[in-house]
Amino acid sequence: MVSRRIKDLSYAIRDVAVIANEVKKSGKKVYHLNIGDPIIFDFMTPEYITRSMVKAALSGKNFYVDSLGVDELRNEICSLENHKNSINLKPDDILVTSGVTEGIFFILAGLMENQNEILIPGPSYPVYINYTKFFNGIPIEYELDENNDWEPNIDDLRKKITDKTQAILICSPNNPTGALYSKKEIKDIINLAGEHDLPIISDEIYDQIIFEKEYSCPASLSKDVPIIGLNGFSKAHLATGWRLGYIYYKDPDNKLSNLKEGLEKMARARLCANSIAQYAAIETLQNPGPHTEEMVRKLKERRDYSYKRLKQIEGLNCVNAAGAFYLFPKIDFKEFPKWKTDKEFVIDLLKKTGICTVYGSGFGVHGKDHMRLTFLPEIETLETIYNLLEDFLK
Ligand SMILES: Cc1ncc(COP(=O)(O)O)c(C=O)c1O
Structure with a gap:
């Protein structure tokens, strides 16, 4: 069975x-x-980061930690995001997860039910499709236009918004295309989301891996459209197997308070993310290496x-x-x-x-x-x- x-x-x-x-x-x-x-x-994985993980384990930090994440790490992540993207988060806006993957799982658990819809980029990272269906939602793909450097097709996105749409997901830099959404396209998506009162989910796992174009972060471009950001330590800090990531909420008008509360319950229900990886991550953020x-x-x-x-x-x-x-x-x-x-x-x-x-x-x-x-x-x-x-x- x-x-x-x-x-x-x-x-x-x-x-x-x-x-x-x-x-x-x-x-x-x-x-x-x-x-x-x-x-x-x-x-x-840089040796000093691995050492701090070993140190955390040897010094006995092998216990369950706070479900929302170790306070010191939430503070560091908050400072990092505020600095990187010129935003104004509070530590309470951060939820530490077992990788971005768990963050996506939590968010889709919180938004999807009864065949409602989420707009995801097409082609799409398969996890968005899988978890949406898992929670009885329908993933609707808006086109990334190959003839335009895989930029999102805003007209296609607009056409696909219905009264069942719960959110618009952005993945830039993008998996699988390697594309970066331009500032203009991101602003257009934010405007569309604003018109329809939808939050934006922004998967930013590759935001530090950029070759020439400029990276535009949705949270830094949005005034009042709520942004649920996702990032982590897998790629930029070369720690894929450690399974550590986070969700942040930029939500100046508290439109996401029910969702946020729901995800905190989800976090408590799964106890916590890896404790020693969190202590190593604090070291990484306090002493960023080359x-x-x-x-x-x-x-x-x-x-x-x-x-x-x-x-x-x-x-x-x-x-x-x-x-x-x-x-x-x-x-x-x-x-x-x-x-x-x-x-x-x-x-x-x-x-x-x-x-x-x-x-x-x-x-x-x-x-x-x-x-x-x-x-x-x-x-x-x-x-x-x-x-x-x-x-x-x-
Ligand atoms: C777009 C995207 N999001 C999330 C992930 C998974 O990230 P994590 O290791 O933090 O779960 C990947 C991994 O390849 C990815 O490509």
């Missing part, structure tokens, strides 16, 4: 990993371009190399990434009639070459005919990967 809710869950990013394991068992080397985890490559800058520098080189190689391949068309660590090329099936769908293409690529990517249709209807690849490996590995890809397509 298993509930329909669970049976219907799918997560392409990890689903391809199952096939990758079979390929590995057959003795073939697998190149993991499917998972957005820098730590499995040559990016290390690791984020260093990572962005390396990633930019790897992005440039990957983009250059992809552009040379007839039949793959790619918008360059402005942030995060993903490229999302379109596969021209006229050029490659051997394969019929993106899933077929990606699985065959994996079986023949060991290159593990994710099929675009795993990111919702707008992802069809694409594939997502990370540019996390070192250049020498990327070189091998793109040589294999070229041979495969020949």
